[in-house]
Amino acid sequence: MSITEFLSTIVPFTDDELKDIASHFNKETVLKNQTLVRQGEICNSLYFVEKGMGRSYYLNENGKDITQWFFGVGKFMSSVDSFFQQTPSIYYLEVLQDATLYSISKEDMDRLFAKYHKMEKMGRLVTIEMLTKMVNKLNAIQFQTAKERYDYMLAEFPDIAYQVPLGHIASYLGMTQETLSRIRKG
Amino acid sequence: MSITEFLSTIVPFTDDELKDIASHFNKETVLKNQTLVRQGEICNSLYFVEKGMGRSYYLNENGKDITQWFFGVGKFMSSVDSFFQQTPSIYYLEVLQDATLYSISKEDMDRLFAKYHKMEKMGRLVTIEMLTKMVNKLNAIQFQTAKERYDYMLAEFPDIAYQVPLGHIASYLGMTQETLSRIRKG
DNA sequence: CTCACTTTTTGACCTATGTCAAAGGAATTA
DNA sequence: TAATTCCTTTGACATAGGTCAAAAAGTGAG
Numbered sequence: 426m427s428i429t430e431f432l433s434t435i436v437p438f439t440d441d442e443l444k445d446i447a448s449h450f451n452k453e454t455v456l457k458n459q460t461l462v463r464q465g466e467i468c469n470s471l472y473f474v475e476k477g478m479g480r481s482y483y484l485n486e487n488g489k490d491i492t493q494w495f496f497g498v499g500k501f502m503s504s505v506d507s508f509f510q511q512t513p514s515i516y517y518l519e520v521l522q523d524a525t526l527y528s529i530s531k532e533d534m535d536r537l538f539a540k541y542h543k544m545e546k547m548g549r550l551v552t553i554e555m556l557t558k559m560v561n562k563l564n565a566i567q568f569q570t571a572k573e574r575y576d577y578m579l580a581e582f583p584d585i586a587y588q589v590p591l592g593h594i595a596s597y598l599g600m601t602q603e604t605l606s607r608i609r610k611g
Numbered sequence: 612m613s614i615t616e617f618l619s620t621i622v623p624f625t626d627d628e629l630k631d632i633a634s635h636f637n638k639e640t641v642l643k644n645q646t647l648v649r650q651g652e653i654c655n656s657l658y659f660v661e662k663g664m665g666r667s668y669y670l671n672e673n674g675k676d677i678t679q680w681f682f683g684v685g686k687f688m689s690s691v692d693s694f695f696q697q698t699p700s701i702y703y704l705e706v707l708q709d710a711t712l713y714s715i716s717k718e719d720m721d722r723l724f725a726k727y728h729k730m731e732k733m734g735r736l737v738t739i740e741m742l743t744k745m746v747n748k749l750n751a752i753q754f755q756t757a758k759e760r761y762d763y764m765l766a767e768f769p770d771i772a773y774q775v776p777l778g779h780i781a782s783y784l785g786m787t788q789e790t791l792s793r794i795r796k797g
Numbered sequence: 798c799t800c801a802c803t804t805t806t807t808g809a810c811c812t813a814t815g816t817c818a819a820a821g822g823a824a825t826t827a
Numbered sequence: 828t829a830a831t832t833c834c835t836t837t838g839a840c841a842t843a844g845g846t847c848a849a850a851a852a853g854t855g856a857g
Binding site: 756757786787789790793 | 813814815816
């Protein structure tokens, strides 16, 4: 799914608007395992995932790598807080498979928000969607057993669940790799 | 903090705009323990809390009451998903103390979003802030001990933590009341 | 095909927190 | 101020999932 197709599914932009908006995004081809943002850096780009997948993660006190979110095809990928507030990122952002991304800078994004009321609306709606998903994850993590959490993961990221290392999923779900391995076995 | 003061802190509205916007909010005085929205109903209003506090909660499979979020002075209170998508609410919304609220309907809110680009921007920024807070809670719940989670609660809702029943806080933090009682004792 | 490296599985044991039950305290109402 | 109800604390015990360590299974470069 291209960025213009995606935008059109959220708000009815005209062709001219779409053309202008698309012109501010840069196509990037990124190889598997490449890091886009490091902990402590300011996240300068918002990425739209046309192909491939990515994740955000951080290193905890013990240096353990904890997945915070997965980003699949047709989603915006970023260290959201860092990008929008222009503050140091808590998270690393990396690509998990060879990917095609469309990136845009904070300045350009702000210009588009300011220029097009519809773009601002798109931003609001996409953020609400993200908020809803975050609440769903929270409920899963907070009140469900390890098995149920894994089922939630399969439902939320069906395309991703079988394509990334077990450890990434386990940390995303707040359990150890050993526990997830035992759950998967049945 | 009044609704107009609050809006001004987010986006620079003119006085005329503020006046127009404020005219779409209705002041409501609500008594302690009053329910604003029930599980299964569509949440028809977004509330701004001028005075008092509220919470959203739901009843789980065993009929246990689980607090989902607290809303203090100067915040928007709603069953967000239900309000914006106009779908049945998963949550109850109730007032925990005698409160002064400013309510607005979905239609009026949409009209204001459509009329004022700045309002749309305010909506986007408030949603991002909410998203950030939700992520913070998620990290607390997912990776911290019961003691640390309680500390997070004190930091996030200092005004609320000592004014609501222990059980509401315990369920918000994903632990039992007994555990929280033991933690509090030190 | 093989060596080196990464990822997953398995086993034994441990601990934070849950569950259940009952007793104290506080607060609201008559 | 007594009665009723709600809220908090305490104790004894149970368990899901964590930790640590090692074996097994994949994967990829040469």
